[in-house]
Amino acid sequence: MRVGAPVVSALLMPRNMVIATLALLLLVLPAYASFTGNAFLVTLFTRIIILGMAASSLNLILGYGGMVSFGHSVYLGIGGYAVGILSFEGVQSGFVQWPLAILGCALFALLVGALSLRTRGVYFIMITLAFAQLAYYFGVGLDRYGADDGLSISQRSAFAGLINLSDRAQFYYLCFGLLLATIYLTWRLVNSRFGMVIQGARSNDRRMRAIGFPTFRYRLTAFVISGAICGLAGALLANHTGFISPATMHWTRSGDLIVMVVLGGMGSLFGPFMGAVVLLSLEEALPAIIRTLASPLFGATAVRIAEYWQIVLGPLFLLVVLFARGGIDGLLRGARRA
Amino acid sequence: MPDAILEIEQLTKRFGGIIASDSISLSVPKGELHAVIGPNGAGKTTLIGQLAGEIVPDAGRIHFESHDVTELSAWRRSQLGLARSFQITSLFADFTALDNVALAVQAHAGHSFHLWADARNEASLREPARAALARFDLAERADVLVSRLSHGEHRQLEMAMALATGPRMLLLDEPMAGLGPQESARMVKTLRELKRELTILLIEHDMEAVFALADRITVLVYGRIIACDVPAAIKENAQVRQAYLGEQEIVVD
Numbered sequence: 001m002r003v004g005a006p007v008v009s010a011l012l013m014p015r016n017m018v019i020a021t022l023a024l025l026l027l028v029l030p031a032y033a034s035f036t037g038n039a040f041l042v043t044l045f046t047r048i049i050i051l052g053m054a055a056s057s058l059n060l061i062l063g064y065g066g067m068v069s070f071g072h073s074v075y076l077g078i079g080g081y082a083v084g085i086l087s088f089e090g091v092q093s094g095f096v097q098w099p100l101a102i103l104g105c106a107l108f109a110l111l112v113g114a115l116s117l118r119t120r121g122v123y124f125i126m127i128t129l130a131f132a133q134l135a136y137y138f139g140v141g142l143d144r145y146g147a148d149d150g151l152s153i154s155q156r157s158a159f160a161g162l163i164n165l166s167d168r169a170q171f172y173y174l175c176f177g178l179l180l181a182t183i184y185l186t187w188r189l190v191n192s193r194f195g196m197v198i199q200g201a202r203s204n205d206r207r208m209r210a211i212g213f214p215t216f217r218y219r220l221t222a223f224v225i226s227g228a229i230c231g232l233a234g235a236l237l238a239n240h241t242g243f244i245s246p247a248t249m250h251w252t253r254s255g256d257l258i259v260m261v262v263l264g265g266m267g268s269l270f271g272p273f274m275g276a277v278v279l280l281s282l283e284e285a286l287p288a289i290i291r292t293l294a295s296p297l298f299g300a301t302a303v304r305i306a307e308y309w310q311i312v313l314g315p316l317f318l319l320v321v322l323f324a325r326g327g328i329d330g331l332l333r334g335a336r337r338a
Numbered sequence: 339m340p341d342a343i344l345e346i347e348q349l350t351k352r353f354g355g356i357i358a359s360d361s362i363s364l365s366v367p368k369g370e371l372h373a374v375i376g377p378n379g380a381g382k383t384t385l386i387g388q389l390a391g392e393i394v395p396d397a398g399r400i401h402f403e404s405h406d407v408t409e410l411s412a413w414r415r416s417q418l419g420l421a422r423s424f425q426i427t428s429l430f431a432d433f434t435a436l437d438n439v440a441l442a443v444q445a446h447a448g449h450s451f452h453l454w455a456d457a458r459n460e461a462s463l464r465e466p467a468r469a470a471l472a473r474f475d476l477a478e479r480a481d482v483l484v485s486r487l488s489h490g491e492h493r494q495l496e497m498a499m500a501l502a503t504g505p506r507m508l509l510l511d512e513p514m515a516g517l518g519p520q521e522s523a524r525m526v527k528t529l530r531e532l533k534r535e536l537t538i539l540l541i542e543h544d545m546e547a548v549f550a551l552a553d554r555i556t557v558l559v560y561g562r563i564i565a566c567d568v569p570a571a572i573k574e575n576a577q578v579r580q581a582y583l584g585e586q587e588i589v590v591d
Contacts, residue, residue: 193444193452193460200441203430210390210428211503212416212445221451 015332019270022277026176030169039168043240044284046172050236052276053179055260056186057229062258063267064190065222066202067117070125071132072257075105075227077139077249079234084151084244094157094165098235105231106224108135113223117216132254139246150245157239165239175236182229183269189225198222263320265329274328282313342401343368343507343537344389349398351384351561358384359395360561366507371529371538373548376558382541383425385558386509389539390422391415403506416445421505425512425541427492429484435495436480439467442502470502471495474528490521497528507537514544526550549573557581 010016026045033041054076061067082101091097108131116127140148156165165171189195200208201215208215238244247253256279264275286309294302324331344366351359358381366372374382387393389400391412400408407415430438440463444450447463457463471477474494479487487495493513500508513529514522526547532538533551542548548555549569556566559581565572572578 188454191456191458192454193450193457193463195453196437196441196444196457197450200430200433203432204428206392207424207428207430207499208441208445209412210392210416210422210424211442211499212413213450214411214413218450 013333015329018274018332022274030172034169042168042172044280046168046175046240047237048276048280049172049175049179049273050233050240051257051260051280052273053175053182053236054230054233055257055264055272055276056179056182057226057233058257059261059266059268059272060186060189060229061198061222061226062261063265063272064186064195064202065198065219067219067223068125068258069128069223069226069254070251070258071112071128071130071135071254072226072230073251073253074132074135074249075109075230076234076237076253077135077244077246078105078108079231079236080238080244080248081139081142081145081151082231083157083235083238084153085145087153087155087157088145088151092155092158094159097157098232101231101235102228105234106228109224109227110220112227113220117219117223129251129254132249132251136246136249136251139249142246146245148246150243150247153238153242153244156242157235171239175240178232178236179273183273185229187269189222194218194221259317263317263327265327268326268329271327271329278328279313282316283309286312341367343403344539345399345401346389347399347401349385349388349395349400351381351388351393351395357381357561359388359398361398362558362561362563364556364563364566366537366539368537370553371533371540371551373540373542373552373555374558375542375545375548375555379560380558381561382558383511384561386422386511386539386541389509390420413445416503416505419504419506420509421500421503421507422509423496423500423511423513425515427489427496429492429495429499431485432483434481434483435471435476435487435491436464436467438484438495439470439498439502440464442499443467443470446503467502470498473501474498475524489516490518493517493521493525497525501532505536507539508532510538510540510542512541512543514542514547522547 011020029045030042033039054072058069058072061069079101082104083097086097086100112128112131116124119127145151159165163170163174165174190199197208197213197215197218200213201219205215237248260275260279261272262275263279264273265271287306290309290312291302291306294305298305320327326333342365346362346364349359349362350357362385374385376382384393388395391407391410391414395408399406402415402418402420405418407418407420430441440457443463443466444457468477468480471480474497476491476494476498479491484492484495493516497513514525517525522544529538529551540548540552552569554567555569555572557564557572557578564581565575565578567575
């Protein structure tokens with residue numbers, strides 16, 4: 001790779017500067033939090049990172065593969081239940097829990113993909129949704145594991161002393177590392193021969209078959225990889241919250257993941273994570289912002305008004321979809337030309 | 339016919355009450371450029387669709403070289419060396435011209451479960467793709483996004499992709515559709531070159547091009563073959579004149 005001017009100018013692009021700054025801030029976040037004694041910040045961003053990883057996994061099939069899976073949170077659920085159930089049954093080792101979480105999700109994705117990928121458009125969306133609902137109600141029926149009340153996970157996954165997940169900072173960095181690994185893996189995948197095939201199939205599946213590609217097997221493989229990565233995110237999430245319930249698999253949670261991907265930028269490497277940062281930060285901050293803005297005008301009623309923060313979030317999302325087709329990533333890219 | 343590369347027997351396809359292919363039997367020998375002409379709605383594109391494996395016929399058989407391909411999917415036929423181009427341009431709009439053709443090369447370079455190496459750095463895919471682009475005068479447009487190419491360039495790219503699959507036979511669905519006189523002339527020249535290497539089944543409305551290029555011509559009307567002969571004979575065929583050309587004179591050159 002050439003050094004010098006091209007590298008510098010690439011770094012100076014608004015998008016890359018935002019990403020570099022974000023990465024730097026995330027890197028020093030635990031130090032900042034312990035310095036200021038604001039432990040909540042680490043907890044919040046651990047959650048953002050985990051869901052950003054789930055959104056990135058969805059991006060592989062939604063953004064690059066054009067497969068609108070409307071049941072992706074089911075893999076968060078399966079991954080979470082793998083950890084929860086094994087822990088409940090006395091298996092605390094992460095070396096057992098996490099591979100099983102990934103494997104379980106891969107198998108479920110194989111089943112869902114094998115059936116849904118034979119259809120297109122709305123039918124595809126409906127089949128993925130139907131399977132997610134199926135898993136949701138299966139979870140509700142799991143009497144031994146808390147049914148719809150969910151299951152508390154008293155102990156975090158153990159890794160034979162290699163890493164202590166109960167340590168907030170260690171767990172944070174593990175999640176951060178796995179997010180970066182996910183993005184790196186996505187980058188390798190989408191630029192490989194395999195990635196060219198799934199992107200070609202998104203763009204024009206009929207032509208792909210006409211030039212000699214059996215596209216189904218490649219799309220199915222992408223679907224399984226995506227589910228498997230999301231399963232790992234599910235295992236992280238269950239460790240993070242110390243709890244797993246069918247609510248994780250509810251269709252609205254799948255909707256949240258889609259919103260993150262679309263908001264951040266479909267088919268962009270860092271977009272889904274940026275979408276997760278913006279969406280989840282707004283969810284945290286909007287009620288407080290509205291309360292502050294509304295209290296001089298409405299006094300005590302401001303608290304009630306702040307409960308309707310989603311009225312602000314909804315139009316905000318709408319604006320991005322209408323005016324920034326590439327999402328946040330697209331906006332930052334376009335800023336280069338301005 | 340012993341040296342036939344493509345052999346169609348009694349091919350029949352109905353859409354509701356309409357017969358799009360009415361017991362079509364046709365044999366194309368190796369090396370021939372065979373044109374299929376006929377008025378709009380004669381079932382020409384339906385015929386190509388069945389040959390390429392996108393439309394399932396109701397009856398009849400299709401043999402390609404030594405294979406009965408009637409039941410084979412589109413991608414398997416492509417793997418056997420049967421390539422098609424589309425009447426309505428069908429490309430990968432968000433890829434560059436070079437990416438488009440490289441994908442066609444990749445489809446015939448083993449399986450694509452290579453998950454790690456950058457496909458855009460693979461000379462074994464890029465070099466043949468560049469060669470195919472150069473052949474259709476697109477070498478300088480290699481890195482332009484398809485969505486920014488002109489219609490004429492789309493038509494050329496359409497052909498470059500079909501050719502990059504390394505076919506033994508080309509099914510061309512109106513390659514000259516929408517081209518200006520100059521672009522058409524270029525396409526005729528290219529087809530004349532291709533004809534020396536490949537067997538071609540050509541659907542085309544441009545009669546001048548058809549009569550200049552074809553070794554034999556099949557005339558299709560309402561899904562039925564009414565004539566199949568050398569160009570000179572087709573020009574004189576009374577039935578063809580009446581059914582297809584009316585009383586118009588076919589003007590060539």
